[in-house]
Amino acid sequence: MSVLNKIWKLKNEDKSASLMKKLFANRGIEGDVDAEKFLNPNAERDFHDPFLMKDMERAVLRIGTAIEKKERMMIFGDYDVDGITACAIMMRALTKLGAAVSYRLPHRIEDGYGLREKFIKEFSKLDVKLVITVDNGISCFNEVELANKLGVDIIITDHHTVPEKIPNAFAILHPKLPGSEYPFAELTGAGVALKLAQALFARRLKEPEEELSKLLDLACMGTIADMGPLLGENRYIVKEGLKVLENTRWPGLSRLKESAGIKGKVSAHAIGFLLGPRINAAGRISHPSHALKLLLQSEEHSELLANQLEQLNAKRQRMMSDLMEIADVIAAAKCKEPIIIISHPKFHGGIIGLIAAKIAEKYFRPVIAMEERSDTFVGSCRSIPAINIVEVLASVKDLLTHFGGHAAAAGFDLPRKKLKEFSKRISAHVKSLLSAADCKPILETECEIDHTDISMKTIEMLRWFEPFGKGNVVPAFVCRNVPVLEKSTVGAEKQHLKLKVQANGSVIDCIGFRLGEFSGKLQDAKYLDLVCEIEEDTWRGNKKIQLKIQDFEVVK
Numbered sequence: 048m049s050v051l052n053k054i055w056k057l058k059n060e061d062k063s064a065s066l067m068k069k070l071f072a073n074r075g076i077e078g079d080v081d082a083e084k085f086l087n088p089n090a091e092r093d094f095h096d097p098f099l100m101k102d103m104e105r106a107v108l109r110i111g112t113a114i115e116k117k118e119r120m121m122i123f124g125d126y127d128v129d130g131i132t133a134c135a136i137m138m139r140a141l142t143k144l145g146a147a148v149s150y151r152l153p154h155r156i157e158d159g160y161g162l163r164e165k166f167i168k169e170f171s172k173l174d175v176k177l178v179i180t181v182d183n184g185i186s187c188f189n190e191v192e193l194a195n196k197l198g199v200d201i202i203i204t205d206h207h208t209v210p211e212k213i214p215n216a217f218a219i220l221h222p223k224l225p226g227s228e229y230p231f232a233e234l235t236g237a238g239v240a241l242k243l244a245q246a247l248f249a250r251r252l253k254e255p256e257e258e259l260s261k262l263l264d265l266a267c268m269g270t271i272a273d274m275g276p277l278l279g280e281n282r283y284i285v286k287e288g289l290k291v292l293e294n295t296r297w298p299g300l301s302r303l304k305e306s307a308g309i310k311g312k313v314s315a316h317a318i319g320f321l322l323g324p325r326i327n328a329a330g331r332i333s334h335p336s337h338a339l340k341l342l343l344q345s346e347e348h349s350e351l352l353a354n355q356l357e358q359l360n361a362k363r364q365r366m367m368s369d370l371m372e373i374a375d376v377i378a379a380a381k382c383k384e385p386i387i388i389i390s391h392p393k394f395h396g397g398i399i400g401l402i403a404a405k406i407a408e409k410y411f412r413p414v415i416a417m418e419e420r421s422d423t424f425v426g427s428c429r430s431i432p433a434i435n436i437v438e439v440l441a442s443v444k445d446l447l448t449h450f451g452g453h454a455a456a457a458g459f460d461l462p463r464k465k466l467k468e469f470s471k472r473i474s475a476h477v478k479s480l481l482s483a484a485d486c487k488p489i490l491e492t493e494c495e496i497d498h499t500d501i502s503m504k505t506i507e508m509l510r511w512f513e514p515f516g517k518g519n520v521v522p523a524f525v526c527r528n529v530p531v532l533e534k535s536t537v538g539a540e541k542q543h544l545k546l547k548v549q550a551n552g553s554v555i556d557c558i559g560f561r562l563g564e565f566s567g568k569l570q571d572a573k574y575l576d577l578v579c580e581i582e583e584d585t586w587r588g589n590k591k592i593q594l595k596i597q598d599f600e601v602v603k
Contacts, residue, residue: 049600050565053490055525055578060494067508069494074278074519086511088283095280097246100229100239106202106218107246109177114146114251118176122150123162124339125182125236126330128272128323132265133181133204133240135342139262140244144251152335156396159425159449160458162187162201171197177217179243180204182236182269185221186451188214204239207451208437231280233518237269238284264292264300265342271315272323274455276518285514289313299341302353315514316521328360331397366398374402374416382410385478386439388470390417390424400427400456407431411488413439413477417461423448424461430454433485434477442476443469490598492578496524498550501592506583523597526550527576534572536563544596548575556584559596574602 049055059069071077076085084092097103113120120141124134134150141148151166153159158166161183167190170178177200180187184203191214194201200217209223220239222232234242244262248255267288275281292313295301304313307321329338337359341352370393377389387406394402399416407414407429413436417424430436435454444450446469450459461469515521532554533547544559544566557579569575577599584593 049490049578049598050562050568051488051490051598053488053598055598056489056491057494057525058491066494066496066500066505070512070522073493085278085282088286090283090287093280093283094245095230095242097242097249100220100222100242101224101227102218102220103243103246106220106243107250109200109202109217110141110146110179110247111250113177114141114144117147119174120146120148120177120179121170121173121175122148123166123178123180123183124150124152124335125160126152126155126335127182128326129236129269130182131326131330131335131339131342132269132272133236134339136237136240136244136262136265137179137181138339138343139265140247140258143258144247150339152330152339154334155330159460160451161449162190164190164193166190167194167197167199170194171199175199177202181240182206184214184216185219186210186214186449188212190214191216204236204243206234206236206239208453210451233276233279233281235270235273235275235281237266237273238275238281240269241266241284260287260291261296263288264295264297267292268318268322268326271318271514271516272327274517277315277514277516278518282514282519285315285516289315289514292318297342298346299344299349299352302349303341303356306353306357315516319516324363325356325360328363329356332363332366332395333359363398366395367401370394370398370402371405374406378406378410378414382412384474385412385481386434386474387412387414388417388474389415390419392419394418396425396427399425400429400458403427403429404456411486415473420463422463424463424466426459426461428452428457428459430456431485433482434480439473439476439480443472446472490578491520491523492525493522494524496526498526498529500524501526501550501555501581501594503583503590503592505581506592509581521580523578523580525576525578528574528602529577531569531572531575534566534569536566538563541566546575546596548577548594553592555592555594557594557596559599562596562599565599568601572601576600576602 058073071082076082122134122137124130138150162180179202181204183205185205185207191201202218203216204220222229222234245259248258267285270281270285277285309317326338329335337355373391378387381387396418399418403414403416411431413430413434415426415428417426428436437452437457440450440457440459446465448460452458530549532549535545537543537545542561542563544562546557548555548557578597580595582593584591
């Protein structure tokens with residue numbers, strides 16, 4: 048068994064196919080035509096006509112009327128990267144078109160997720176005539192009903208799971224809406240906002256393409272951070288957006304890149320692990336408007352705002368470390384249950400999603416982490432492939448004040464007095480859905496490779512598949528009987544494993560992040576089976592091959 052006790056699953060066991068063909072097949076790509084589409088996405092073929100989306104024409108006409116009549120508009124966003132970048136896209140687009148527009152983002156702790164009735168009442172008093180939601184709204188049936196009564200039109204732009212009861216909004220832009228004929232269903236909130244901007248520019252500008260291109264970096268960030276599958280239209284948005292991001296025209300985003308230490312070419316990984324967490328930090332432990340202001344800010348205050356996000360992210364990291372110590376102890380006692388439900392008075396609403404994700408990864412169970420408030424539990428869920436967590440929440444919706452999300456991640460509000468019934472029912476429901484096989488942690492790999500595949504030629508080939516993300520993950524391979532030459536641990540707490548191995552006639556450096564605790568298993572090891580990524584390491588201008596180890600097993 049591997050040191051992480053995971054089952055290594057090969058997506059492709061075809062020994063006759065080339066490595067490249069195996070990678071294509073694993074992504075559902077067959078034939079030269081599909082391969083060319085994947086490798087070279089273009090606007091004409093992959094960036095679809097926004098008016099194919101149901102209600103787009105209606106939404107554009109209503110916004111056009113508001114612009115011409117100088118009606119006050121409000122963009123209502125969300126507190127994560129997708130919601131913040133979607134809001135920035137709409138603010139940039141509508142400001143360019145001369146709209147009388149402002150924005151409102153909810154505070155995670157004080158307001159919760161989505162368009163609440165208190166906001167509708169506030170907007171009505173401010174004489175707002177049109178509200179455009181971004182990255183939320185599809186579950187806000189009652190709130191839209193109130194808006195209709197108060198004479199406030201609502202245009203919903205969203206991508207979350209469509210509920211049985213759809214709001215009676217003026218227009219709903221959602222790629223998965225029943226009856227929609229839009230050709231790509233996996234846009235994120237930022238992606239849907241970009242399509243609305245595209246439609247507005249097409250109708251109201253002489254050179255719409257130029258203005259739209261300036262928004263691609265924002266849409267790219269939202270798509271990556273919200274785990275939109277990087278296939279089809281999302282792949283085009285991200286691939287082109289990364290190019291725009293390299294020389295972004297937004298001063299605040301430039302400053303954020305500098306503070307994150309990003310120079311030159313920007314990767315999807317840099318967004319996911321450097322830029323995204325800094326933007327998210329504002330919404331997690333402070334107010335998301337700090338991040339949005341940075342994306343909308345002129346040069347004057349951008350450095351101050353970027354430094355503020357840097358400090359918030361550092362604080363978020365410290366909080367996460369402290370709270371995970373508590374969560375680990377609680378979860379360890381419940382790790383055999385069908386769904387791990389944990390709460391603690393110290394849990395923070397902005398951190399519980401991260402806690403749930405870590406616990407779910409460790410024990411390969413669906414997890415609910417909850418913040419305790421005076422009369423309410425606020426929950427964040429993370430799941431495993433076998434369990435659609437938003438459908439699980441739907442089975443107990445009679446107990447919840449609010450809920451929503453995706454198959455893999457969701458959130459809810461639960462009255463404290465209903466906790467016992469909630470835990471009992473949801474545990475029983477998940478138990479009825481899970482099999483023993485579903486709970487065995489699986490590490491998916493592309494295929495098994497020979498030692499000769501560990502080469503610069505392979506690295507060059509892998510670059511063609513970039514950008515990587517959900518639906519097109521960084522390829523990990525199984526390589527067997529790899530000779531071990533040296534082993535050590537590195538890091539402030541010796542938490543990382545460092546190896547030198549022999550492959551393809553060369554000595555290859557390996558790094559195993561957070562695998563240092565397993566160094567004792569290598570005491571007398573001469574050969575290892577590895578699950579690894581093959582990457583290029585550059586140090587002082589010198590390029591060499593490096594293996595990033597995800598898991599390993601000592602060959603007996």
